Amino acid sequence: MSESVLLERRDNGVALVTLNRPEAMNALSTELRQTLYGIMQEIRSDDTIRAVVVTGAGQKAFTAGLDLKELGTDTSGMKAATDRDPTSNPVTAIRSCGKPVVGAINGVAITGGFEVALACDILIASENARFADTHALVGIMPGWGLSQKLQRIIGQSRAKELSFTGRFLNAETAAQWGLVNRVVPADKLLDEALTLADDIAVIEPPFLAKYRHLMEHGYELAMDDALDYETLFSSIENGRVTPEDIERRRQAVTERGRARKG
Known part of the structure; x- marks a missing residue:
């Protein structure tokens, strides 16, 4: 299996899924999205896994969204922005696992990466985390749920401010606005997320x-x-x-x- 997404099964019924393209800010290439779906199906079929943590490799990025370099050479990939096929749509892929998902946001979550974060049930943010919706800046309409989910979480006026400007939202403000549950030091992020998932995994x-x-x-x-x-x-x-x-x-x-x- 490709190393663009890593799966670690832990002894306590928790799976750790890591988006693993740190050299490309964990951008959602076609290959990564297909691999993510395959891993989420493994998790779905594994009854020993009761909860999931999703994070990104490194400390710079959770994921920067669709791979714009890839799109620059092959625009057929644009359909992924609205495709509901879980082999192409990472939001659908994450939801398809059927297990509670904790997002450990270790760095920037930009545009499609912001949408992937919103696919998680609970978000814990590193102090390095930042969120941005740059759909308007790059001229691509959101198709993975951001335009509807974000305003329901933080309010329509705040969502419009973010989406109409492309400005970054820092971790502390994200917590104040109710987007993330809490902010922890970068070196404590995985421990916090895994402990939370461990508590969830106790429930039948x-x-x-x-x-x-x-x-x-x-x-x-x-x-x-x-x-x-x-x-x-x-x-x-x-x-x-x-x-x-x-x-x-x-x-x-x-x-x-x-x-x-x-």
Whole structure:
């Protein structure tokens, strides 16, 4: 398999995926995007993997987005900007793994790279992280979800400021605006992201998948409809829970707490 994307399976049910083209700011070449999809399918089919961390190699870039040098010699690659095919669209590829994804943003996340960051469920940023939407500057419309996701996270006015100017957003401001959960020193980033993924991996995957669905589907609805959906969904799911299920999970939580104290 190509080394443009690295997969590390860790003992605790967490997979670390690294975009590995640091000499090109981890730009999303055709080959990298195809490899990323293949790795995400490996993760999907591996029941021992319960959570995923995605990061970039080095400290300069998470990813600078589509490889503009590649596009400069072959414009057929432009279709990737709107293609939903997961072998071409890295956002669809990441979502296709079906597991919770923590983005460890180690450097710049620019344009398509910003969209890849937004594909993650949770973002932890290095103090080196910066975000920019330069679609307008290069004359390419976003097609991987940024125009809709970003304004829902930070508000429409702030999203317009970023997208209409191409200005960079630093890590601290990104945290203040709710784009990232927190900012950590560069040398602590992976530890923080992997520890978070480790905590997520404790939850039973079938339950977590349903909880994730409940949150994401409800987010797309008006509040009253979302509350009604939660009532319906939870009444069905909670009706399937047995006393034995609760006791088993209680014991697992207790054992984990003891192990941490030890």
